[in-house]
């Protein structure tokens with residue numbers, strides 16, 4: 001088991017956004033979290049990645065508790081993520097965007113940057129740059145490495161975000177609506193990319209509204225409604241679940 005959420009709740013004032021939620025993800029699994037708008041999916045990602053602290057419950061990653069750790073500490077433990085809206089450094093190049101991700105897992109930090117002339121630092125800088133190139137290669141953006149991030153197409157920007165998350169050598173990758181706004185060809189390429197990432201041994205946790213994408217790619221699906229888990233199982237089981245159908249019919253499917 002890679003990640004375990006144990007009886008997690010979070011309240012925002014009077015609103016219970018996540019309510020006694022528990023789940024587990026196994027190593028190298030592709031697990032999707034789905035549910036109608038406002039169900040609490042992004043909140044769960046924000047809880048795992050340390051952006052929010054739960055009102056109650058525990059989060060355990062690789063056998064160690066990570067509840068209430070700061071986002072940088074969660075990332076350093078090996079959880080990478082992308083966001084629902086694109087978060088790139090638009091004025092930096094594609095390569096530089098990924099290099100920033102790589103620095104999160106390297107030892108070269110601000111102090112290192114001041115002592116660049118030291119041979120050990122130069123060696124590590126070189127290794128990080130090589131690793132950034134490998135990450136770009138994995139997402140198929142190597143040829144674009146000198147372009148500014150803002151000049152990439154939408155699908156490419158989404159893949160660049162994944163490369164940047166991969167650069168910190170995560171063991172778990174959280175992808176928040178990766179297929180949103182993509183055309184069918186971009187979705188197909190994204191599906192292949194996600195499968196190749198899983199093949200490299202990284203566990204994938206997805207929040208996604210595109211049901212075709214979810215049903216095709218997931219080993220397991222967890223369904224959330226009003227902050228609580230209403231179903232869990234293979235795509236086939238979940239698709240036929242009465243409570244799931246009702247939750248979606250009540251609010252309209254995206």
Ligand SMILES: Nc1ncnc2c1ncn2[C@@H]1O[C@H](COP(=O)(O)OP(=O)(O)OP(=O)(O)O)[C@@H](O)[C@H]1O
Pocket residue numbers: 012015017035036037038039040041042043044
């Ligand atoms: N920081 C916050 N302060 C107050 N309420 C919040 C906050 N973050 C989320 N919420 C509320 O928590 C609930 C769950 O929101 P969340 O964004 O997690 O849903 P979601 O399932 O990701 O929805 P969508 O599919 O529309 O992205 C919503 O009612 C939302 O308004």
